Amino acid sequence: MRATRTLAASVPLGLAAAFAAPGAAHAVDAGVEYTCQVPVAGATKAVVALSLTASPANPGAGETVTFAWKAEPVAQLAGPVAYDANSIQVSAVLVLSGATTATVQLSGPRTNAAVPAGSPLPLGEMTGTATVGADGQTVVTPGKLVVDVQRQPRPISVACEPVNPAPLLTLESAADGAEGADGAAGDDDSDGTVLPIALGGGAVVLVAAGAGVWMMRRRAATRT
Structure with a gap:
């Protein structure tokens, strides 16, 4: 036989x-350490607890993947002043390597509740898309993170770079x-x-x- x-x-x-159906989302929870350039305070280490979702999880070549990023407020980036409602906007980059090489621009809306002085800085949610270039494994690694706060008399910008960034997740794709x-x-x-x-x-x-x-x-x- x-x-x-x-x-x-x-x-x-x-x-x-758990065996997911084809096209199901791929999600991961992680803590990413950044070095952030904070006005007055200078270089500040901060750990961002985030959830990253990629959908679909097993895209084919030419298919669009949507990334959704949701982060918890960051205590290390608490400011000495209060921030108004709808004054904070966050953007970030994801780096793709392997079968597909690209950078994914993530951005979110300028929507937040008022933040009292000394409170953890809310980062909220961001989304971005990328097109898979080839079948195979694509590794997703965190890149630069920027926080923009609109306030008077001048806006505040906090730029953060990941410290020894490790892959967040891997997308798998294969031709039929x-x-x-x-x-x-x-x-x-x-x-x-x-x-x-x-x-x-x-x-x-x-x-x-x-x-x-x-x-x-x-x-x-x-x-x-």
């Missing part, structure tokens, strides 16, 4: 796994019928069969053979 091809997602053995990790050309076994895959520790999940997510192929010989 011919060997049966099984599909295994790249999830560590023994961990519970692409060669699998075992080197086999894309002969189609996707007949709708549901295949059991052991994750270790006795846990078993069921995966449809035609599922369009980035997967590693493993051959398991069957006995006749």
Whole structure:
């Protein structure tokens, strides 16, 4: 009997796994350390706790990816003066490398509640888009962050650079019928069969053979 091809997602053995449908968003929570140039105070270290979402998570070449950034208020950037409502606007850059090389400009609206003196600086939400240039892995790394505060008698600008930036997330994309990790050309076994895959520790999940997510192929010989 011919060997049966099984599909295994790249999830560590023994961990519970959730298999997302093709096109689902990819989200990550992270803390990014920046060095910010603050007027009067000078160079100031600040850690920004953020959530970054990329949608879709597995884009194909030529497809547009939308990035959504949401950050918590930053205590290290608290100012000695109060800021009016709708006076703060934030912009940032994401750096793409790997299959797609580009910079993504993120920006958000100038909408914020009034900020009392000495309170953490709100960064709010930003969005931006990029077009995937090629199939493969694209690594997303944080870049420059700028906070612009409109106030009298003059505006305040705080420019921040990431300290030893690490990747936030990786986008995976592959052309239909692409060669699998075992080197086999894309002969189609996707007949709708549901295949059991052991994750270790006795846990078993069921995966449809035609599922369009980035997967590693493993051959398991069957006995006749």
